[in-house]
Amino acid sequence: MTATQQAPAPRGTARDEEPAVRVRGLVKRYGGRAVVDGIDLEVRRGEVFALLGPNGAGKTTTVEILEGVRRRDAGEVTVLGEDPATGGRRWRDRIGVVGQTTGAGNALTVRETLDHYTHYHAAPVPTGELLADVGLTEAASRRVDKLSGGQRRRLEVALGVQGRPELLFLDEPTTGMDPVARRQFWTLVEGLRTRGTTVLLTTHYLDEAAHLADRVGVITAGRLVEVGPPADLGGDLRREVTVRWTEGDAPREVVTSAPGALLRDLLAADPFGEVPDLSVTRPGLEDVYLRLVATPERETR
Amino acid sequence: MTATTAPRTTTAPGTTARPALPSAAAIGRSRIGLELRLFARDSGQVVFSFAYPVIMLVIFGSVFGGEEVLPGVDFRQYFLAGIAATGVMLTSFQAVGTAITEERERGDLARLQTLGTPPLAYGIGKAGQVLVTTVAQLAVLLGVAALAYDVPLPTEPGRWLTFAWVVVLGILAGTVMGIAVTSFIGSARAAGTGIPAFAVVLQFLSGVFFIDSDLPAWMDQIAAVFPLKWMVQGMRSVFLPDSAAAMEAAGTWEHGRTALVLVAWVIIGAVVCARTFRWRRGE
Structure with missing residues (x-):
């Protein structure tokens, strides 16, 4: 791509110019049906990018391919300079994934869960700091199965950012949250952006994408139909x-x-x-x- | 050239020169602690693992009382061997097989995958947990047998050495087979019924519930393919007098063959694990 062949900018390096995520012609089929049908996508370093679309549009499948947990049928994908299909442990340590479960059972306390996973990372954030960041200091000694839905999501975010990722994936982070918990969650994501973490989130809430994202990609039926800042979405349509x-x-x-x-x-x-x-x-x-x-x-x- | 040597100015924390990742062994160590903690907090599993062999011993002891199988060897002493071997299979093969299918279904394994957890570290955690829980379970079983039923426990170090290698090989074989079997079982529901059912059938075939020499030859031949029969036989060589070896099909304890079969299953199981282990279903 031309971006990488340009002369180095006065500030920064070629590595900085390289997008966090670059996708060309991504295709994923299930039983002959293309659920992702030729997506081109670029997520710049440091931005919050939202993949917005209805349920079943192919958001989760796309993100799972970028996370390196699902294979693709066609297309080129580069995430932090590597192909997710072959990314090793070092690469995985540079990305963060906010999952749907802690992966360590529900019988542990919040602090025990976080402490356990510090052993997986090259440079983990200290547990006390992490608890404060996501607002779980008070709940640190509570068992995971006694947490409210919003607290659980915050614990999962804490686990996602524990390894100081350069790129964080958030798949439908606020689905099922009440409005207060959603607002708190948004504040949390804004905090991540302030610290320079690139965030790729999927959502089917328009207001969420508009509020959080620097740029939004609208995805439907496995295709990206529009990409731009929330205010510019649907340029021609909006002039009507x-x-x-x-x-x-x-x-x-x-x-x-x-x-x-x-x-x-x-x-x-x-x-x-x-x-x-x-x-x-x-x-x-x-x-x-x-x-x-x-x-x-x-x-x- | 400048591009490769100039420092990166990304503001994301920790992007410059990340330290080395923890080794699989280090993650495995912390996983052993995690697995044990989760085991201890699952009261159903604790009760089942520790009480099941003891209950078997109590039932056999009550049904057969002090009847003698051999001169000087009563039923309790004879069946202690089978119960100890069964206990090892339950805490390894059955517990691991059912736990992994559940973890996979809950998405726990998918979470570990996104963290880049080495599969070896996960296996070490399981094996370590199995080792500790099995040792505790056997200690309870042998304690009850000796104190409540006056079953004579061996005094020669050689017999305890046999006990040790039979248990350790049994644990390793059971753990890798427990992990391996989850690659071929779909749901946790299927595992929850299928694995215990298989274990029960294997116990019948392997002479856990019967006097081994009473079993039809075809049963013995099927059982000889699986590790449990050899673990039971190895345990008999620990808990029964040497004169009882005459009752074995081969007329001896066959330690060499026992070790060979168990080691073969450890290797086969490990190879199957390495080739088929998946963090998530259907990918």
């Missing part, structure tokens, strides 16, 4: 404005990218310059998202 008014007794609605011209005509048509029930609305992020995932065959920008 819906103008509604009442004409006679019938409600009228026109979708246009030139609302000014339409309004001028409407006003000119009425002798008093009044248009009953006139409203002009731009599509919200949610409207854009719903339209994006509803038309998977739409060409990527």
